Amino acid sequence: MILRLNIHWLMFLTVPALPTLALGAGPGNLLDGRIEAITQQVERRAERLIERKITEDVKRRIVEASEMPTDLEALLPEVLPIRTNDGVTAFLDARQSDGTRAVAKQWLLTVSEEELGKLHHPDITILQRQQLNGLGLTVVRFRVKPERDSRAALRELLPELADQLDRNHIYTPQSATTQADPQAAIPSVHSLCTEPVRVGMVDTLVSSEHPAFTEARIVQQRFLAVGNHSGDLAAPRAHGTAVASVLVGRSSTQAEARLPGANLFSASVFYERSAVASGATLAHLLEGLNWLTEQNVAVINISLTGPDNRVLAAVIRRLHQQGRVLVAAVGNEGPAAPPLYPAAYDGVVGVTAVDNTRALYRWANRGQQVTFAARGVDITVAHPDGGQVTNSGTSLAAPVVTALLACRLLRLSPEQALQTMIDDAEDLGEPGRDPRFGHGFLDDLSDQLKTPPAA
Incomplete structure (x- = not known):
């Protein structure tokens, strides 16, 4: 018709x-x-x-679908029940009035022993008290009644603790499956150093049985328990497997790994929201970061993003004071998007993605939080099913910088290592540091950026 x-x-x-x-x-x-x-x-x-x-x-829709990361957050319902492996509802993943997502009516607070008594109130139920020894912090997770579920209400109730608490926010990974240009030349990966560097990452579970990890040394720990529930949350594998393959994986038996001698410590903090979406609560993220500090890793890769959070900011400051180097993806929400965290915190190395021609990933966030650019477009990575896929995103550029830093930290202090990388970065865009490429592009295929083996 x-x-x-x-x-x-x-x-x-x-x-x-x-x-x-x-x-x-x-x-x-x-x-x-x-x-x-x-x-x-x-x-x-x-x-x-x-x-x-x-x-x-x-054709246009196919191109748009393949080039633009799906806004999975927007597709989620206002309130999403998250269940354990045994089918029990553990918590509600809820959209907040400011557009962020958090565990419904749950808050986190960093406290001292003396301050714990101030939480005794009929409108507050303490759910968990965590002693994070690696970070030197005590964190309390608590639930409030609906009428207290706002910062203004809690500031009135707990005026002396208001600056130490925040929501149990939910964070998301930053990469998307794409279709590579068949004409594009995909460069081979070269080993950056062969020493047994200790590298940490917080992500999804890693399919360590994948052929890409045959010679890799990966130690994993899950942080997906919820309160008194008997079952853990379902653990996705795709994103962490992809990121780990950038760090220590080999695409074939003839290929090299960036860090063939590394000990990779992976904290699994993401739970399944749907067949294609995952999330990590701040409480689980903090547990994972605490465990990594106890493993004495030199650098921590964080390929996830989310909102600013007072508790997370306090933890990042503590890690920085301990001399830990954090590398984080700046995010894939587009040029006009606001800064995402933890990449936007002071002291964190924020990484954006470019393709093989050094063109900026079109959906990468921009701003002063960008420290370096690295390859992150049309990257071949391991998939949990045993095969390989092509992904793009700042999540895949971050581990390239993590690997480079891990090698330099063998001989240099964090400040020295970062300065040498700034000196070696290829300036792109505007002269000097700019909101698109930061200090510039770090070409991990360049001999200049390789650390020679120890004598």
């Missing part, structure tokens, strides 16, 4: 352009024959135009 309507509309527009003689001279059958022939010609032309338009629309 729609096709026929379009055809006749095009016929109406076409007929006035026909010669007058063809419409007004000759026998009726001749005129009818000519009109019928013209009609068929116009219909065929209209059909081709419509088919072309449909094809172009389909």
Whole structure:
């Protein structure tokens, strides 16, 4: 019906352009024959135009779908029940009034022993008290009644502790499956150093049985328990497997790993929200970071983003004071998006993604939080099913910088290591540090950035 309507509309527009003689001279059958022939010609032309338009629309949507990271957060319901492996609802993953997502009515607070007594109130239920020895902090997770579920209400209730508490926010990974350009040359990975560097990451579970990790040394710990529930949360594997493959994986038996001698310590903090989406509560993220400090890692890779949070900021400051180097993805929400965290905290090395031509990933966040750029577009990574896929995102650029830093930290202090990388970065965009590329591009294939093996 729609096709026929379009055809006749095009016929109406076409007929006035026909010669007058063809419409007004000759026998009726001749005129009818000519009109019928013209009609068929116009219909065929209209059909081709419509088919072309449909094809172009389909191609455009395919390109957009493959190039633009899906806003999975926006597709989630306002309130999403998160269940343990045994089917019990552990908590509600809820959208807040400011657009962020957090565990419904749950808050976190860093406290001292003396301050714990101030939480005794009928509107507050303490759910868990965590002693994070590696960080030297005590964190309390508590639930509030609906009428107290706001910063203003808690500031009124706990005026002396208001600056030490925040929501149990939920953080998300930062990469998306894409289709690589078949004409693009995908560079080989080169080993950056062979020493047994100690590297940490917080992410999803890693499929360590994948062939890419045959020679890798990966130690994993899950942080997915919830209160008194008997079961843990379901643990996804795709994102962590991809990030780990950038750090210590080999794409084939002939290929090299960036860090072939590394000991990779992976804290699994993400739970499944759906078949394609995952999230990490701040409480689990803090547990993972605390465990990594206890493993004495030199650098921690964080390929996740989320909102600013007072408790997370306090933990990042503590890690910085301990001399830990944190590398974080700046995010894939687009050039106009606000800064995301933890990449935007002072002292964190924020990483953006470029392709093999050094062009900026079109969906990368921009701003003063960008420290370096590295390859992160059309990257071949390991997939939990045992195969490989092509992904893009700042999540995949961050581990490149993490690997480079891990090698330099063998011989240099964190300040010295960062300064040498700033000196070695290839300046792109505006002269000097800029909001798109930071200090510039770190080419991990360049001999200049490789650390020679220890004598």
